[in-house]
Each structure stands twice: as C-alpha cells, then as structure tokens.
Amino acid sequence: MSLAFRPITHLRHVGIAVPSYRQAVDFYQNVWGLTPVAQDSGVTFFGTPADPEHYILRVREDRQKRLDLIAFAADSPTDVDLLAERLIDRQIKIDRDPDKLSTPGGGYGLRFFDPDGRLIEVSADVELRPYRQLEAKESIPQKLSHVVINTTNVHATKAFYEDVLGFRLSDWLGDFMCFMRSGPQHHILAISQAPSHSLNHISFEMRGIDEYMRGTGRMIRHGHRPLWGPGRHGAGDNTFSYFLDPFDNIIEYTTELEIVDEDTWEPSVYDPASPDTQDQWGTGGAMTEVMLPIMLKTRDDVGLWTPSPM
Ligand SMILES: [Fe+2]
Numbered sequence: 001m002s003l004a005f006r007p008i009t010h011l012r013h014v015g016i017a018v019p020s021y022r023q024a025v026d027f028y029q030n031v032w033g034l035t036p037v038a039q040d041s042g043v044t045f046f047g048t049p050a051d052p053e054h055y056i057l058r059v060r061e062d063r064q065k066r067l068d069l070i071a072f073a074a075d076s077p078t079d080v081d082l083l084a085e086r087l088i089d090r091q092i093k094i095d096r097d098p099d100k101l102s103t104p105g106g107g108y109g110l111r112f113f114d115p116d117g118r119l120i121e122v123s124a125d126v127e128l129r130p131y132r133q134l135e136a137k138e139s140i141p142q143k144l145s146h147v148v149i150n151t152t153n154v155h156a157t158k159a160f161y162e163d164v165l166g167f168r169l170s171d172w173l174g175d176f177m178c179f180m181r182s183g184p185q186h187h188i189l190a191i192s193q194a195p196s197h198s199l200n201h202i203s204f205e206m207r208g209i210d211e212y213m214r215g216t217g218r219m220i221r222h223g224h225r226p227l228w229g230p231g232r233h234g235a236g237d238n239t240f241s242y243f244l245d246p247f248d249n250i251i252e253y254t255t256e257l258e259i260v261d262e263d264t265w266e267p268s269v270y271d272p273a274s275p276d277t278q279d280q281w282g283t284g285g286a287m288t289e290v291m292l293p294i295m296l297k298t299r300d301d302v303g304l305w306t307p308s309p310m
Pocket of ligand 1: 146148201203252254
C-alpha cells in the first residue's frame with residue numbers, strides 16, 4: 001500500500017458565472033437537463049436526481065463570463081487540513097483557509113489557486129442528497145464526469161495535480177494532453193497544452209448509449225448542433241457529443257468512460273494522428289476545423305487569481 005497522500009476522491013462541481021443569468025438557468029434546466037436544487041439571489045445550484053452530490057454545476061450572475069471554481073471531494077476533514085499544510089509548505093496561494101462551508105450541503109473545505117490561477121475548492125463532509133437510478137430513456141445527466149483545463153505548461157500543471165493533490169496519470173494524447181484520475185474512473189480531469197489558461201470543457205455523464213444519443217438529439221432539436229460528435233474517443237473509450245452553451249462554454253455529454261484497475265494500469269500514449277484515437281466510431285466528423293480553435297482558446301479565462309464572490 002502506497003503511503004502517497006491521495007486526498008481527492010472525486011469531482012464535485014464546477015462553478016461558472018455568466019451575464020445572461022436567466023437564459024443560463026433556462027438552458028441548463030430545460031435543455032441540458034439539470035435540476036435546480038437551491039437558489040439564492042443571482043445564483044442557481046444544479047444537481048441531478050441520479051447523484052448524491054448536492055450539486056454538480058453552479059451558475060452565478062456576473063457582468064463578465066468567468067470560471068468561478070472547480071470543486072473536488074476529499075475523504076475527510078483531516079485530509080482537508082493536511083492538504084492545507086501541504087499548500088502552505090509549498091507556498092501555494094490559499095484563498096480560503098479550511099472552514100465550514102455555507103454553500104448547499106455544507107461541509108468543510110478550503111480554496112486555493114492552482115499554478116495557472118484557477119480557483120480550486122476541496123471539501124469533505126458535504127451532506128449527500130437522496131438519489132435514485134435513472135430510468136431507461138431518461139436522457140438527463142447522471143453525474144459530472146470530468147473537467148478539461150487548458151494551460152500554457154501542461155507538464156507543470158500535471159506535476160502540481162500529481163504532487164499536491166495525488167492525481168495519477170491514466171494516459172497521454174500525444175505530448176499535449178494528459179488524462180488524470182483520482183480513483184478507478186479513467187479521468188476526472190484532463191490537462192491540455194494551449195495558448196492560454198482557460199476552461200477547455202465540462203463533461204456530463206449520461207446513463208448509457210441510448211440516453212446519451214437521446215440527449216444529443218434533444219440538443220439538436222433545440223438548435224444546438226454538436227461541435228463534434230457523436231463519436232467515441234480512444235483514450236478513456238468514452239462516447240462524446242460536444243456543444244457550446246449559450247455563452248460559448250464547451251459542454252459534453254458522455255457515457256461508458258473506462259473504469260481502470262489501478263493496481264495494474266499502465267499509462268499509454270495515444271497517437272493523435274490515428275483516426276481511432278480521435279473517434280473510434282468515425283461518426284463524429286473532423287475535429288480540427290471547428291472544434292480545435294474553440295477548445296484551444298487564445299485568451300486566458302476571466303477570473304484567474306481572483307477569488308470568486310461566493
Ligand atoms: Fe471530455
């Protein structure tokens with residue numbers, strides 16, 4: 001048994017801010033398929049009936065679009081405290097010291113900035129919500145699957161998530177994108193080399209192939225054609241349909257993301273030039289013309305190194 005410090009258990013939620021708040025709430029509820037579980041003035045917390053996580057997306061009203069934070073779960077308040085010590089040791093900028101959280105579900109957590117200035121929250125003891133299995137054909141997200149971030153130095157950012165937060169490498173795509181896990185799910189985080197520090201995409205897991213296709217179809221019927229997909233990636237073996245939300249955030253429906261045996265898993269390097277790496281099915285179309293320029297943003301996200309107002 002390794003003595004490495006591995007405090008992160010899973011991905012909890014992502015917080016975004018948008019200027020057109022009403023439009024965002026309507027989109028994420030009525031088109032994307034999330035359920036508002038709590039609301040305050042200018043912020044809505046979205047969950048899904050299929051996940052015990054209190055909420056998986058937080059949408060806040062602000063003058064400018066920004067990424068507010070990415071939140072991961074830790075096993076215990078002790079791990080949150082140990083993480084704080086580690087952050088102090090390594091002179092990492094802490095935004096909020098470990099304390100009780102006042103967001104829905106409560107808990108105990110801290111916030112800090114990763115090396116690119118992204119605000120990260122790590123929390124434990126967050127109350128779970130009652131949940132149920134989704135029914136066949138119920139094409140709403142069942143949980144948050146993974147988040148992909150862009151950085152100008154993929155190796156430095158990867159090293160931070162490994163050394164400080166205990167993430168493990170699952171696979172590389174060429175030498176520019178790495179898939180990181182905190183448990184058997186092939187990735188909950190991927191890090192991509194890009195011209196900027198920015199959000200690449202947020203991915204939501206569907207119940208299965210049928211529900212993922214129905215969700216994809218619902219988006220098309222609402223006028224949101226996939227940027228890329230439906231298709232099936234090589235690394236992670238997951239299906240993908242990528243869309244833009246009304247604020248140009250890339251969001252993904254996925255399903256069947258690979259579960260790995262952590263004792264035996266060896267990372268491999270997927271060849272980006274191979275058609276099967278991009279899309280095993282060959283149904284997704286070319287990613288290079290439309291998708292790549294949108295994913296690899298040239299401008300940094302708004303809000304780096306800046307605490308979120310809530
Ligand atoms: Fe993805």
